[in-house]
Amino acid sequence: MNNTRRALITKAQTMIQQAQTMLEEVRDDEQDYYDNMPDNLKDGDKGQAAQDAVQQLETAISGCEEAASACDEAAGG
DSSP states (O other): OOHHHHHHHHHHHHHHHHHHHHHHHHHHHHHHHHHTSOHHHHTSHHHHHHHHHHHHHHHHHHHHHHHHHHHHHHTTO
16 A cells, blocks of 8 residues: 555544544433433433434444544554
8 A cells, every 4th residue: 555545544544533532522421411311301202312322322433443443454554
């Protein structure tokens, strides 16, 4: 792989890491929102929606981790 393509991969990795950081912040905020809900709301639709969002964000974060790792392997790292 030449240096130009390797540099593009590095740029992509940086963007992926930024996206992961943003997703982690949103996940943490959503988890705090759920944790601070009154118990009667936790058991209802709002609580379920918050938990679903946290789970989906976890999936997205894992995807970022996998993408960054694949980029590293593609670049020969």
